[in-house]
Amino acid sequence: MHGFFRDAKLNGPAFFKFANGDIYEGFWKEGKLNGNCYKYFVEENKWILSMYIDGSFIRVISKGEGLPPSCKI
Numbered sequence: 001m002h003g004f005f006r007d008a009k010l011n012g013p014a015f016f017k018f019a020n021g022d023i024y025e026g027f028w029k030e031g032k033l034n035g036n037c038y039k040y041f042v043e044e045n046k047w048i049l050s051m052y053i054d055g056s057f058i059r060v061i062s063k064g065e066g067l068p069p070s071c072k073i
Helices: none
Strands: 003-006 009-017 024-029 032-041 046-051 056-065
Touching: none
Parallel strands: none
Antiparallel strands: 003 009, 009 024, 024 032, 032 046, 046 056
């Protein structure tokens, strides 16, 4: 996990890579997802970009196959 913390809670951009290879990349505010978040599912080789506000899912913005655009060089 890489990210910024304030008062021991994620606050700002953060990147998680889970043991199975799945990746979450997005913005957190006071420990809750807040803003856009890419989720990449390695076994399915698919990604989804969703919007969250104060930890609550709002909507899917886009989705696709392969690595998410944020991971491409």
